[in-house]
Amino acid sequence: MSLPGTDPTGPLNDESYIQLLAPDGTRTASEEFDPWLEDIDGDRLAALYQDMVVVRRLDQEATALQRQGELALWPPLLGQEAAQIGSGRALRKDDFVFSSYRENGVAYCRGVDLTDMIRVWRGNRPSGWDPYEINMATPQVIIGAQTLHATGYAMAAKFDGDDVVAVAYFGDGATSQGDVNEAMVFAASFQAPVIFFCQNNQWAISEPVGLQAQGKLSDRAPGFGIPSYRVDGNDVLACLAVTRKALDHARTGGGPSFIEAVTYRMGPHTTADDPTRYRDANELEDWKRRDPIDRLAALLSAEGLLDEALRQRVQKAADEAAAEMRAGCINMAEPADLELFDNVYTAPHPVLARQRQHYERYLESFEAAEGGH
């Protein structure tokens, strides 16, 4: 008997998913999904390409910053650019994202300040960006907890009669959490305008997806009464089209949808992880042949769009973004001594105020001692 998730012929490795752009760059026609891509002309294809290249470059830069001791930790998204850019670019500005910590590609689509992207990982702040500025909640570390927040936000949007959609991003590991299953119950019962966007990147740290599920993750949602899609997560066009369709469904009162984007975490779980201890190097090589950026480059080449000017423009954008992030990281102001006491409560809390006051005096006692020498 094989261990869970290790059977290469099992249903989890079934490649039956929505694919509009094959790994070799061939565009597949789809009656159902092509209408959702009618506006994607050459310029927009180039823009998607640029987004993915820039996000990969930012991810590499952050990994390098961690290796150089400038960041404490970084959770790479390498390999998941199409899933994040495709879905992220489908969203409207007033939609609201509730993500895990790996969705920096989505945050990029939301327009995040690049220094805000790394504040948490430098250890300077408990969060980076203002959620209301980019309509994206502060990333969630407790696995799957944000799916409930997205569902509640969607319920509230429906109370308000607003046509915004909440999108929950999570991974294959999260599908085992009670919160994710409870979120699907609530979303279905209240017909909440929420999308459950699951990036199945095959690995939850060292645990293969087969340990989380013996069937396709996308097969779970229909059991909750939620329409479900299984999409090639390394195909930016398929991710864009399917997300647009699910958004429209939610906006027009159709309720929740579940999207399983089948992709691959090419890097470690975080910079503290060592995947060579638990996975076969050949697996990575297999997935490199399905690289999300290469296949869009192949399509652009085939259509004669990937000329030197575009290459240079994209390279320049990536280099500039990386330089901006690096400068933001190195020049980030250190937190003040007593900042840790701020924002625990919205209003004065006498017990905490007294603790803060005592600690302030403790710190001052060093200054007094130094002054005495």
Add this chain to the structure above:
Amino acid sequence: MTIMTFGRAINTGLRKAMENDPKVVIIGEDIGALGGVFRITDELQKDFGAHRVIDAPLAESAILGTAVGMAYRGYRPVCEIQFDGFIYPAFDQIVSQVAKLHYRTRGRVRMPLTIRVPFGGGIGAAEHHSESPEAYFTHTSGLRVVAVSNPQDACTMIQQAIACDDPVLYFEPKRRYHTKGEVDEDALEDALPMDSARVEVPGTDVTLVAYGALVQTAREAAQAAEDDGISVEVIDLRSLSPLDFPTVEASVRKTGRLVVTHEAARTGGLGAEIAASLTERCFYYLEHAPVRVTGMDIPYPPAKMERHHQPDLDRILDGVDRVLGRPNSLTGLED
């Protein structure tokens, strides 16, 4: 002034909060047509609609988690946890999300949730229906925790809790739901702040600190002690986080003797925090080590044993005797 039961007083407070702010919604199990298993939300769904009084599927983590999402969108959700022992499935959402989101977002996202929890024993209930889990939450920064003891406070403090921009756990002593009292429905403006304790019975010999259901028992104990010539000052804590130390300290400086009582187990309970803090704050005023009269360090026992677990009038008086150095149940015990 109207005479009403404790339960009706909470219902009245909820109704007022909903009338005053359209962003107040209530979510919980069986709170709609049934009006809650204790009828605290009686008639509210009929009057405010199913979008504002939401019968939730049976998932406590989701009740809290969806309320977090609603708060992100500017709502002020009131979550009803049906029984104290059912709060644990929601523990992660309360402790990791509700309590920390304001801090995590550096003040950008507010979590003005109110979490109503019927707590404590004395109703002969089955397992998981009589617990006192307040110390788990007073140990968690970012939360405010209150426990109400009488119909007037029940009515005003539920409104204060809902109006508060911080998350508030509101503990209701379920065995007092049918206690009647005078309630001024419009007392909100002049009401004592939610985080203040109140001297219930003035006295000079012993400070007796209680909250929730035991405030009434403490009053009865003070009356009984008075018959013996002992003057007991009873303090209703009302707020368990933050604790109103100045009020307790002023009393202890006067009496020199402190007894704390609660139904929750002793180890790591509120009594430990109060005894330690008061010892730090006014050690030289103490005539005796603080005394705790609490529930036992056991799982909540079956109904026919609960009288041994819960502090009652006689156990509190025994604690008063102990702190006064009078003959008591432990007299002569070396260890």
